[in-house]
Amino acid sequence: MNQPLYTQAFLTLVDTTASLLAHNIGVTKANISLLLTPLEKDGWITRSNHTQDGRKSVISITGEGQLTS
Template structure:
């Protein structure tokens, strides 16, 4: 029991940083998810719409799955309701008939325009514990770790 407790309680600094980062991320994701839920929306589906916009409006389903960290099978489960709601459309790939491409619709873009500002404001309120210089510093440090 003491051997296991050592790895749980006596954390070296890198492990402390890791678990604090995980816990902080969970808090921020919870703020965002509560907003989406209150609007009757699903955060994972919104993330798909955001990723589509970041990539110019169109992506392969496999690339979308990779970007949001789900399997190719799970991306289909997320895409179907978005398509049924008219927020995305599936089109044949221009050069490979076996593939499709996902495109955000005007309705999907309008949904983001209506809701992203308030969602981003709620996240910003949670981050008000840091001043602007600290936010820039945190961003630089996180990018440094991510890109290593």
């Protein structure tokens, strides 16, 4: 899979929430999930539970995701 253009914006953010990422790249919260799913499937990001707020996920770039930049 070729790297989507918006992935560059993701690579500048470390351990962020989906809501903050959506705000930073100018998409709705509903659309961010659609953007993150293929990146997670390809191993470029991970989603983990937020330690303080169970409703949120923390988005992290994987080693493979860093190599694509």
